[in-house]
Amino acid sequence: MKDWDAYNTTTRARGKELSGLHPELVKGFGALARGAATTQHLDAKTRELIALAVAVTTRCDGCIDAHVRKAKVAGASKAEMAEALGVAIALNAGAAFTYSLHVLDAAGDETAAE
Structure with missing residues (x-):
């Protein structure tokens, strides 16, 4: 399993490095994150639970790290x-099912010899 505290420390350091190399990019990313966190109808805990589900579906370790921490602060339980x-x-399984139908569609109507 991953050492999430070490991962967080390393990721933060590399993020600072990227900020030094391309400050406008990091500033824009921060603005996007702040904009997404400014909601009228969803509370912080709900936003973070959604973020965790998205983090898993996009396979983003940095997102998992950040949003688990934020979810805990927002009061989300395990x-x-x-x-x-x-x-x-469930959504990942649904996506695999749907894209499996694309494969069948791409294969056409002919059945391969058995």
């Missing part, structure tokens, strides 16, 4: 996180 992950798992 059980609530698990329920959000259930949604992510």
Whole structure:
């Protein structure tokens, strides 16, 4: 398993490096994140549970690290996180099912000889 504290420390250091190399990019990313966090109808815990489900579906370790930390601060329990992950798992399975239909469509109407 991953050492998330070490991962966080390393990621923050590399983020500072990127900020030094391309400050406008990092400033824009920060603005996007702040904009997404400014909501009228969703509370912080709900936003973070959604973020965790998206982090899993996009396979983003940095997102998982950041949003687990934020979800805890927002009061999310491990059980609530698990329920959000259930949604992510179901959607990933749904996407695999749907894209499997694309494969069948791409294969055409002919059946291969058995």
